[in-house]
Amino acid sequence: MTWELLLWLLALCALLLPVVQLVRFVRADGDLTLLWAEWQGRRPEWELTDMVVWVTGASSGIGEELAFQLSKLGVSLVLSARRVPELERVKRRCLENGNLKEKDILVLPLDLTDRSSHEVATKTVLQEFGKIDILVNNGGRSQRSLAQDANMDVFKELIELNYLGTVSLTKSVLPHMMERKQGKIVVINSLSGIASVPLSSGYCASKHALRGFFNSLQTELTEYPGITICNIYPGPVQSDIVKNALTEDIAKPLINSGDQHYKMAADRCVQLMLIAMANDLKDVWISDQPFLSVAYVWQYMPTWALWLTCKLGKKRIKNFKSGMDADLYFSKWKTKHE
Ligand SMILES: NC(=O)c1ccc[n+]([C@@H]2O[C@H](COP(=O)([O-])OP(=O)(O)OC[C@H]3O[C@@H](n4cnc5c(N)ncnc54)[C@H](OP(=O)(O)O)[C@@H]3O)[C@@H](O)[C@H]2O)c1
Numbered sequence: 485m486t487w488e489l490l491l492w493l494l495a496l497c498a499l500l501l502p503v504v505q506l507v508r509f510v511r512a513d514g515d516l517t518l519l520w521a522e523w524q525g526r527r528p529e530w531e532l533t534d535m536v537v538w539v540t541g542a543s544s545g546i547g548e549e550l551a552f553q554l555s556k557l558g559v560s561l562v563l564s565a566r567r568v569p570e571l572e573r574v575k576r577r578c579l580e581n582g583n584l585k586e587k588d589i590l591v592l593p594l595d596l597t598d599r600s601s602h603e604v605a606t607k608t609v610l611q612e613f614g615k616i617d618i619l620v621n622n623g624g625r626s627q628r629s630l631a632q633d634a635n636m637d638v639f640k641e642l643i644e645l646n647y648l649g650t651v652s653l654t655k656s657v658l659p660h661m662m663e664r665k666q667g668k669i670v671v672i673n674s675l676s677g678i679a680s681v682p683l684s685s686g687y688c689a690s691k692h693a694l695r696g697f698f699n700s701l702q703t704e705l706t707e708y709p710g711i712t713i714c715n716i717y718p719g720p721v722q723s724d725i726v727k728n729a730l731t732e733d734i735a736k737p738l739i740n741s742g743d744q745h746y747k748m749a750a751d752r753c754v755q756l757m758l759i760a761m762a763n764d765l766k767d768v769w770i771s772d773q774p775f776l777s778v779a780y781v782w783q784y785m786p787t788w789a790l791w792l793t794c795k796l797g798k799k800r801i802k803n804f805k806s807g808m809d810a811d812l813y814f815s816k817w818k819t820k821h822e
Contacts, residue, residue, distance in 0.1 A: 512776060513748065514756050515769040521759050528758035529557055536613040538562040540596060540653065541623030543570035545723025546672060546757075548577075549750040550620060553758060555582025555589075560613050564594035564605070565623060596623050596649030597641070606656040615664065618761065619657045621650045622672040624690075626725045628810060629732035630801070631685040637734045639686040646690035651697055658711075666710035670761055671698050675719045675771055679782040679789065682797040683810055686730070702766070712764045716757055717779070719771025720747040720814075742809025746818035748772050 505516075512519060537554055541547035543565035551563055555578035563571045571591045578584055590612050594605050609616055624646045629638065654669055661667030676684055677691030695715065702713045727741040753770055760768040769779055782789040804810040 509777075510773065513752065513770065513772050514776075515767075518756060518760055518765060518768050518770070521763040521765060522756065525759065525763040528762040531762035532618075532758065533558045535617035536560045536562070536609070536615050537618040537620065538564065538592075538609055538616055538657070539620045539622055540564045540594065540650075541672075542574055543567045545725060546718070546721060546750055546753060547620075547622045548574050549754040550622065550757065551578055552581065553751070553754050555579075555584050557758075558583045559588075560584075561589045562592050562609050562613070562616075563589065564592045566593065566595050568593050594623075594653075596653065597644045599648065599652040602653045602656040605653075606660070610660065616657055616660055616667065618668040618670060619654065620670040620672065621654060622670075623649070624672070625687075626729040627684045627687040627731075628726065628729045628738050628804065629683060630804075633732040634686065634730075635733060638730050638732065639689070641730060641734055642686040642690045643693070646687070647693045647697070650694060654701075661711050662708060664710075665708055668712050668714060668761060668764070669698070670714045670716065670757075672757075673715050673717045675717050675769070675775060675779045677715075677717055678769075678779050679793070681793060682801050683804055712766070714760055714765060714768065716760055716768045716770060718748070718753055719769075719775035719779070720811075721753045721770075722747045722750050726809075740807060740809050742811060743815040746811075746815040 508516065508519070514522075532554070537559045539547050539550050539554070539561065542551045542563035547565065551561055551574050554561060561578065561584065563574055565571055568591065571593070575589050575591055578589060579586065590609065592605055592608060594601065606616070625642065627634070627638065627642060650671065657667070657669075661669075671694055673694050674687075674691045676688045677695045680688045680692075698713050698715055705711050705713070722744045726744075727738065729738050729741075731738050748771065756770045757768075759765075760770075769776060771779065778789070778792070781792060799813050800810045803812050809815075
């Protein structure tokens with residue numbers, strides 16, 4: 485091969501590389517590090533087997549799916565949330581379809597807002613299994629109300645549950661992980677912890693707060709390289725999150741939780757979460773397009789992102805005010821592009 489031909493080939497590769505990356509990005513449902521780990525990284529079935537995993541918010545949605553997929557890996561599971569019958573249902577599902585026996589699953593009722601119960605809950609897990617390898621901070625609620633209309637109890641509840649409840653449980657488990665010098669803390673944040681959207685001001689605030697806390701905590705754990713923090717930021721995922729969202733009044737349920745089909749399936753989201761956990765990834769974005777692109781714009785061009793979100797958000801607010809599903813236009817867009 486002549487030098488000239490080699491140079492031509494190198495130039496062609498240099499030209500093709502950005503095109504390949506662009507195609508990968510358009511088709512992506514997660515950040516490129518995560519998708520690389522899915523292709524070339526460690527498999528969850530090699531890394532997570534035999535671990536004790538505590539999942540909060542395990543009674544529905546992402547937490548339920550996480551419990552289900554983990555049960556197939558042969559871990560010991562602690563399932564926490566407030567609704568015991570739902571936790572028992574998830575436990576049965578894990579036993580019927582997974583690789584676990586009755587003794588491998590502990591149903592542990594827990595209210596994240598009841599911070600005084602977190603130490604006792606942690607002791608109960610340690611008595612039952614002797615260790616906690618992974619804490620998945622997943623329990624949480626969203627919001628559908630305008631900041632102006634929502635009363636202060638709504639903001640308080642979102643901070644108590646999504647932020648302080650998560651911080652408190654983590655602080656209960658952390659001394660045990662520090663003693664063992666190992667453990668994984670997984671935080672199910674949200675793209676709303678990076679981007680901000682209308683109708684979710686309190687939710688966005690609680691998720692932004694989580695991002696600040698856990699990134700800061702990571703910098704304090706440099707003496708403990710065996711303890712890793714994995715911040716996961718999902719975009720829209722099929723679950724009960726909208727149905728359970730807080731409105732302008734703490735006691736008022738949401739009337740129209742809308743269509744879910746345009747969102748990412750929970751099983752795909754959880755599959756990627758397990759890859760992130762197996763590979764100790766620190767900052768993980770999981771979302772279909774166009775939400776993934778919007779998150780990148782928020783991260784790197786916040787002024788443009790605000791301009792764009794104000795434009796798109798008008799429609800969201802208009803739908804919401806007229807009693808429709810706020811995100812109706814996304815489901816219409818998805819249907820059109822299927
Ligand atoms: N679905 C999405 O589009 C999406 C996107 C980004 C991030 N996320 C995040 O993913 C996590 C899981 O949400 P999901 O989508 O699976 O919604 P979901 O189906 O509504 O599940 C929420 C879970 O949180 C639990 N929970 C609520 N209040 C609680 C409390 N006070 N104490 C303990 N547990 C409580 C619920 O159980 P009980 O009611 O039985 O207590 C339930 O198991 C949340 O942190 C959410 O912010 C979701």
